[in-house]
Amino acid sequence: MKKTWIKILTATMLVVGVMAPATGFAADNTPPKAIDEKLGAPIVVYGANLSEAEKESVKKSLKVSEEPEIEEIVVSGEDLVKYIKDSNSSSRMYSSAKITRRDAGEGLVIEIVTPDNITQVTSEMYANAMLTAGIQDATVQVAAPKAVTGHSALVGIYKAYEVTTGETLDIERTDVANEELSVATSIAESAGVDDAKVAELLTEIKKQIAELNPATREDVEKIVQEQLTKLEINLSEKDRQLLVDLMDKISKLDIDFSKWSEQLNDISNTIQEKFGSLMEDEGFWASVKNFFANLKDTVSSWFK
Template identity: 60%
Template sequence: MKKQLVAVLAAFCLTTAIATPIKSYASTSTTDSSGEVVNEKLGDPIVVYGGSLSDSEKASVKSSLGVSGNSGIKEITITGADIAKYIENGNASARLYSSAKITPKNEGSGLVINIVTPENITEVTSDMYSNAMLTAGIEDATVEVAAPKKVTGHSALAGIYKAYEVTTGKKLDPERTDVANQELSVATDIAQNSNVDDKKVGELLTEIKKQIAEQKPATKEDVAKIVDEQLKKLEISLSDKDRQLLIDLMNKISNLDINFGKWSSQLNDLSGNIKDKLSKINDDIKNDTGFWASVKNFFKKIIDGISGLFG
């Protein structure tokens, strides 16, 4: 009898570990560039390959990004020297597999990020890329990210910097690109260390940056207040370490040479996109009858087990 009671109690304890299933949304479509009308006012589409790719891996990435021999897309490679150029104290010996295709768009079009191999980009989300790219000064482009095997996705950002400069002829501010890279690292750290859903992290970063753009905080204490307000508003709990990392990052962002008036509008667009994704996830959870049926069945088995002990 005692062993059976222990087993039942253990089953009840397991209920605390039931997690709501979160579905990841990342586009698996690619642009058929050969079928597009070329806008001669803009730069050409360009693909940047990770410098560590083997020939077979590069061929796989080409296929994922829709690059063929007659596509007319310029192709370049990111190297360790580029990492050192765009990221302060960047590791020039880093292994580089993440690759991307950049297609410039008309002013005001905003950023569209498609991770075309979502199964292989394991840490960085499309929202994290969007946030970091806005911080770096990249705007009005469609970006497709791919990798031939499982990677974190961090190195794609430096490749995007290089491709953007080559195709648009615009020089990115190295201070902004460095801070943007730090932002990507902080975002993935928070998602992993504090067990915060990656889309919730994207929403948090966007909302804090919106408030920085609107309030223009004068001191680090003002930045900390904004961070704490948004953490409370979004009901996100961080460790002291992650909270401090976030405050330090946002303080750096607040001191960048950014047109915050224009930035605020771009962040509002990004915020709307993230909230739409979160709403879709919630709707899918509510409509996931299979999940709720399994929960009901789980509890029924526990109740039946208890009834068997005392019936």
């Protein structure tokens, strides 16, 4: 009996060792996080409709207590009206975000820290919409204490960005950025297109707009259709027109498109790194399957 328990303990330790990352036993001598005197403290923006318990949950998700200094603000339906035309000031606001400035040229880094609770918007969709709105060079973390679509976080990001930079965002751009987020989530849902594929589609169309500077709606429509064909995405005529309308508006915004290319390339590279090569590498997944199959056989043999 004793030998059997030793075998069970050994097998358990092996499996845990395989599945869990290695952990050192040395004392943590990491120095405390320093206050950024150049770019300022991070800003956390909370949805106005969070209860106190939900707010505490968001704080924990965004690791607010780990920051040496932080500024906290609230985003409400009144802010929604400020940044997005024809919006409803009584809208419920739950999704929240932490935004930290980065040095010029470092681009956007977006992380959804509660992915199970942000049900429609992906980090790449946020990045694309933020770039359309005029936000760049920032690290943004998004969180929600319960399942929400994630749309209100974008308004919170707008408000936090203005507070942290002292800049005023162009309302025409923030409005179109919100429309971009809506079109992206609508296409993903109604057309059954994978979220990553939608983000890739938007990024590639915008890259072509930045490069070709289309003069007419017909030029924009041609770019849209070329990318749909290239990525093998089939949309209904309604969804296709929504996409063309959106991209036509983007092409007419007061944007220095020459500065867009690098950040759009960053978004494109992120999509490829996250979803491209790994998913296409059948050999990798086969080796993973074989490894665990062999492990199962090995452990089973100890009890025979």
